[in-house]
Amino acid sequence: MPAHNSTFPWLSYYGHYRFFEDRMSEHSKVREIKNINTGLYDVHLLDGRVLRVFICECYAFDDASYHETVGNYGPVNAVIISSNWCGYDFEMKLARMKERVGVFDIKGFMAAINRLNYWEYMTEQERDRLKRSQAS
Amino acid sequence: MSHVEVYGFGSFFNGNTDYGDIDLLLVHDDRSKGSCALAISCKRELQAILQNLHVTMLSKQAEQSFSFKLTAQAMPLGRIDTLFDRRDIKKIVASIRAYSPIRTGIENEQRESAKENSIEA
Numbered sequence: 206m207p208a209h210n211s212t213f214p215w216l217s218y219y220g221h222y223r224f225f226e227d228r229m230s231e232h233s234k235v236r237e238i239k240n241i242n243t244g245l246y247d248v249h250l251l252d253g254r255v256l257r258v259f260i261c262e263c264y265a266f267d268d269a270s271y272h273e274t275v276g277n278y279g280p281v282n283a284v285i286i287s288s289n290w291c292g293y294d295f296e297m298k299l300a301r302m303k304e305r306v307g308v309f310d311i312k313g314f315m316a317a318i319n320r321l322n323y324w325e326y327m328t329e330q331e332r333d334r335l336k337r338s339q340a341s
Numbered sequence: 342m343s344h345v346e347v348y349g350f351g352s353f354f355n356g357n358t359d360y361g362d363i364d365l366l367l368v369h370d371d372r373s374k375g376s377c378a379l380a381i382s383c384k385r386e387l388q389a390i391l392q393n394l395h396v397t398m399l400s401k402q403a404e405q406s407f408s409f410k411l412t413a414q415a416m417p418l419g420r421i422d423t424l425f426d427r428r429d430i431k432k433i434v435a436s437i438r439a440y441s442p443i444r445t446g447i448e449n450e451q452r453e454s455a456k457e458n459s460i461e462a
Contacts, residue, residue, distance in 0.1 A: 265407050269369065269377035269398035276381070294403040300372065 222246075222260050225287060225311055234318050245278055250318060256282040258314070266293040266308070271301065283307040283323065285314050295334060298327075343376055344422045345369045345383045347433050348415035351395075354440055355414075362393040363437065366415050372400050383421050386430045391437065 222244065229238040229248060236249045241257070248256045259274050259281045266286050274281065283306065286293050298308040307317055307324035317326035327335065351364035365387065369380040380398040388394050399409060409415065418436040421429040 264364075264397045264413075265399055265403065265409060267399045267403040268372045269367075269380045269400070272374060272377045273381050273384075273398075292407065294399070294406055296402065296406070297372070 258283045260285040260287050262288045268297050344420050346420045347418045349418050350413035350415040362395045365396045367398045368404050390434050
């Protein structure tokens, strides 16, 4: 599991987030993207919205990691877990959704910003999981 | 009483001499802000003493959801009941160093020790 960087903000193993930056630059709803700090970006959308986004690589992103992020960087609109070998806790995502903060992987974020309520976007797997938990 | 359980995993704890960093898992009670704050403080205390620590923090519920301990074959190192007087932190550091006493952030530890001595003096 090669997630890297020992202290906050869990910089990418490769030392940059070029893949994310490239995907954002190509996105039809994105006007521009500005790097504010390590792993912190302002994503300017064509409709005028500016989303402050924290992107990281950590093995497992949970509530404590979120509170640490906000404690260090202030409020964010979305958190993106960047790599395939890392993940986020689904219950934490649901808790953040209530605060209008989106938690995604890169693909999820790209889909989410197509909608106004971006923080509510869930993958099909997540929607199924939510349905199952609501049914039980 | 709120506490944090500490586990080690990854190449350092598997005896690999070519490890990149020291992977720790901190498991705290629940998702409350207080429990998260305790985990964050423990992380900071440990990172102040040891170099190259990569710390993952999970609530008990999230740890079960990820099956993190099982997947990562995490080894228990101890628990932190209090940050008062750093007693529990020192025990965890000793447990970590038992795996490789030569390469576990001795410089940081010496700096911390010097700081404590100057405070005592």
